Amino acid sequence: MIRIEPRENASRAFAFGIPVLSAVISLAFAAIPLLAAGANPITAYGEMIKGVFGSVFAVSEMLTRATPLIFTGLAAALAFRAKLWNIGAEGQLYLGAMAAVAIGSGLFDISGILLLPLIIVLGAAAGAAGMMAPTYLKVRFGADEVVTTLLLNFIILIFLQMMLEGPLQDPMGLGWPQSAPVLDQGMLPPLMDRMRLHSGLILALVLAAIAQFMLARSVWGFKLRAVGENAAAARHAGINVRRSLFGVAAISGALAGLAGVSEVAGLKGYLTADLSPGFGYTGIVVAMLAGLSPVGVVIAALFIASVFVGADSMSRAMGVSSFLADLVVSMSLLCVLVGGFLAKYRILRTKGATA
Amino acid sequence: MMDLLNILMTESFWAASLRIATPLIFGVLGALICERAGVLNLGIEGIFVVGAMCGWMAVWLGAGLWGGVLVAALAGAFFGLLHAILTVPLGLSQHVSGLGITLFATSVSYYTYRTALPDVSSPPRIEPFRALDIPILTDLPFFGPVLFQQTALTWLALLMVALVWYVMNRTALGVAIKAVGDNPDSVDAQGLSVYGLRMGAIVAGSALMALGGAFLTMSAFDAFFFGMVNGRGWVCIALVIFASWRPGKALLGALLFGAFDALQVRLQTEMGALVPGQVFLMAPYILSIIALVIAARSADYPRALLTPWFKGQR
DSSP: OEEEEEOSSOOHHHHHHHHHHHHHHHHHHTHHHHHHTTOOHHHHHHHHHHHHHSSHHHHHHHHHHHHHHHHHHHHHHHHHHTTOOOOOHHHHHHHHHHHHHHHHTTSSOOOHHHHHHHHHHHHHHHHHHHHHHHHHHHHHHOOOHHHHHHHHHHHHHHHHHHHHTTTTBOTTSTTOSOBOOOOGGGSOOBSSTTSOOBTHHHHHHHHHHHHHHHHHHSHHHHHHHHHHHOHHHHHHTTOOHHHHHHHHHHHHHHHHHHHHHHIIIIIISSOOTTSOSSHHHHHHHHHHHTTTOHHHHHHHHHHHHHHHHHHHHHHHHHOOOTHHHHHHHHHHHHHHHHHHHHHHEEEEEOSSSOO | OHHHHHHHHOHHHHHHHHHHHHHHHHHHHHHHHHHHTTOOOTTHHHHHHHHHHHHHHHHHTTOOHHHHHHHHHHHHHHHHHHHHHHHTTSOOOHHHHHHHHHHHHHHHHHHHHHHHSTTOSSOOOOOOOOBOOOTTGGGSTTHHHHHTTSBHHHHHHHHHHHHHHHHHHHSHHHHHHHHHHHOHHHHHHTTOOHHHHHHHHHHHHHHHHHHHHHHIIIIIOSSOOTTOSTTHHHHHHHHHHHTTTOHHHHHHHHHHHHHHHHHHHHHHHHHTTTSOHHHHHHHHHHHHHHHHHHHHTTOOOOTTTTOOOOTTOO
């Protein structure tokens, strides 16, 4: 017989070791699909490492890719801490991006220096607004926010296509479904010469630091964690659970919205319907790998970004499908889940059939 | 108004409704079985993709249409088993595990497809299920075209509604599955295996979900496309709450959804000049949310849904 019992003292080593081990194991598992595609895994791993760390440009590309993942990872981590299952970061990202191009391409006549702050604030507000309806439906009607936020992603994506073929369409764009470009003074300044890396990364890192501090040290963070651990007990202790949920919903949505702002006003300069290759969903993996810690989100985002950039580069060199990256990312989520179990419980073999 | 009535009177409208409802019938039934046993299966979206890809690929490799259906079901069962192991004996978060299964199943499918067919721009086509032409019945007015010109998979879906209803309401197995989702301790006290029942239900439910995907590539279309599932799995998760976990109401919910989607397409062609087409495309998703909200307040959730159970711990 096998018996499962909780570990008495789950050590801190587990908290750091398990995500790292999960990352390594999921990369090792990637050898199977690589072999299936007829590629030599050793060469492939070599190409991936070269593609991420082989040059300054490669590293800057990895950091560029990590930027939106830090935002969406934080969005998921904070919401999940309160057991608010915001799976709608993908849609909220596009809401932020739409607000950013609407303002940034000169909708209002705003003098230069104010434009960028306004883009950031309204982009975040748009993302936050996108999370209000699901939260309201949850607290008022008990409608599962997992389903509502997921379905909203599809609604927002269709809305985006409508906007890109309508009010937001670039009049000079020859009929392509893409927005007008963001004005120069509305763009997040680049961080390095001739590289795509932009100051959205700085914003992401600052917000991660603030989130870490607020979560660990502030009354707000304490309430948030209390609501997540036991909503009934939190309510009993006099915490306004609804207000806490709406608060974290707004912050989570705003962070996802900022991912869109940063991609539009930092990287692309305009908006198309393929701005995000699933950054919202990948943010969930980032948050889980991070153990829902904001600082962990930064590290996990760097790892996931390395997988994507490395796999892209390997794919170009060796002709293996770059869906390999998605495979590694999804496996790392499943590994970290199992790892989390092993950290909390021991599996014992008991003799005989007594349980 | 006349236009709307005219649409509702046509046989092709009702035939299309049933066709659109078919994958959802499979999906809602699958989700229903899992949730009745106390486990939410958010792997559904990815299991749809796996079913669509594996079913299509098996046929493309020469397994025959029913061989493809079997392969799709087995592939769905495999990913269901993975979800079952993670959520039942390990008792991990059903939300996160399900999303992980969706991401994993989707990426496995896409990677396999791309690896098997590296350079194709237009996806290879198969000979899909044809409409069954049942003699005499096909010639019935109205019912002929609506019911008797569907493919075998639609019939299989309707058969599954009856089968799931029968098992759930008329057999000891059904009683046990419902009990394990409501009060696992009582099931354990009777000497039945909580783990076995829950895992079995997830595996069977996931196989059904995969058939929903297989319908897309083997009946609705004749090829596999990236992004072709397009949220149908999530819609099923909303519909199962709307259906209060009952097979009959699940059929009704799927049919209502199918009718609405079919109507949306027709209204779009009639009124396309007045309203942007996307408004109609949004409608099915908005409808799902509305259905969820209406049902959520009075929803009688299986009482042990989302609650892991460990042997020997009360």
